[in-house]
Amino acid sequence: NAHNLPTVELGNSRNLKVGQWLLAIGMPFGFYNTVTQGVVSALNRPLPHDDEYIPFIQSDVPINPGNSGGPIFNMEGQVVGINDQIYTNDGGYMGLSFSIPINTAMRAVHAFEEHKKLRFGWLGVDVQEVSPQMAQALHLKEPVGALVASVSPHEAAAKAGLKPGDVIVTYNHEAVYSVGQLPPLVGDTPPGTTVPMGILHNGKPETLQVTIGTMPAKMRHVEAEKTADIR
Template structure:
């Protein structure tokens, strides 16, 4: 057995050597065959080719017809704005801890702002021609405050432009250049857009003129916090600074929106683009061309979202609609019998799923129109007919959250952990309120957990009006424990519903 082991190893090595020799021999034979194939007497190698046109395996949209036909209607817009800068003689701003230190060393008369300097700020945007005689639509922020506007066509002809009209609420502007027989872009119907449809954007991102990008509709009627009157088209079309004001085309080559803004953390495109629907744009543009003042529909309510907890407190089946926190006295809503605590679920036969959908619907309603408003009043469905009026021009916003106090009877609501006092004539006049109690002290308990703070006015609890501390204490005493209860509070001139959960007695 001891002699067999070395022999077996040797045999394996021998087999390996033979295998290597065989492989080398085979390679040599293969090389000989290739050499023969390359020789003049060898037959030529035949390669099969098919020159017939092949059909695409995947059908993708071809955007070239849109660009060839309507691309010349897209323009580049450059604007110049003069900005006044006040030079500070003191090198530090007034809120700096070093400001006062240098203030004492400045010569008399040089402690205030220094001389003015004018700085020119240039910006780039896009737009599109809507009529052969030179009317051009763009985004309002592209030309807002501009002293000089220049429009450049795709043939590189440049024209000074006149601003015909600009709406900040709709972020839309209408320009006019002195030219004729210009190419135009046809307008579509943005109400016909569906999620998933292809879109095409043309503009000048970062100054790169006539750039084309594509994507699909991601969502419709998307509300944004700073533009409550615009039901945005959300898409994944790549747009960047400089695209603003450019057209958004559908596959028919029709303009269905103007590119307006993006959601970004970096300043560049991150997959969320927002465009103003062309139907909204043209409503403003027609008023500009007719030299009419732009009017917005007015309902006269303050609304908030219906959270799942609030829906439970209001005894609703699902958290949908816009919860009315307050109704302006004498407003269209007040005249129609709409009250705080009602939930708007339809407007003019269109569903209202969340609070962001309602302002664009109301704002785009022509004043003088009668609309049907579907509400839930204490969970019961009702329909109110409202005569929508124009938004008052003198509506002022109240930013103060402080309520003036004066001697009044103070009551304690132990179950909520608060001290309240009745309204005084000063409070009623200052805040234009006519019922409720003022919170003057908050301890540990249900009110503190709900976010109630001193200075707030409690107007309702469980959708029942509160007129005195004694009435609030009486209502609270009869409410169930460990269940969400709607509580209407007012801070400054803004009303909002919160949810409070009361402990056991």
């Protein structure tokens, strides 16, 4: 029932760039109000043992047990992420920290406020890595992108004209270098949004306009069963 509590300003996590400085505030090992610093190491990072539809911010900001749930700030003092996980062998910081982008978190907040379910974007395709041999067969200069293995009928990708054998190389102006980058980019897109998707069709570049669908509830249940806590 409190009123007029002090708050921090929220930023736009889509504006983050690799190499940008960040600050984290938390309580590692019980030490209150600890500030650590680092840089953005990578963006839209999928985690193979966690929810692959969350585009995590990877940084080298020192985060330890007790930091989870704390804010990560840009240099304007705006919250751009929520500290979530680390990769570690001994339970301590090893240089790999992962934060949930604030834009992703606020999508959940707005859904809760409106008493709606949180919906993830959905293309309706099976994709696989492009191997050097596949790249040569597809007349690609290098093995990058996500190779479309199959397209579900009546889903977003099929309606946009995507075909098996096409290679997705950009999504909403973001480069897709590997197959793992695609799920978090799609999942973080609000259903009903139309985005440009760059593909290679028979080795020739094309741009498709794709209206993103909604991930089926049964798929979310299957993915949830695959998750593992790596904090």
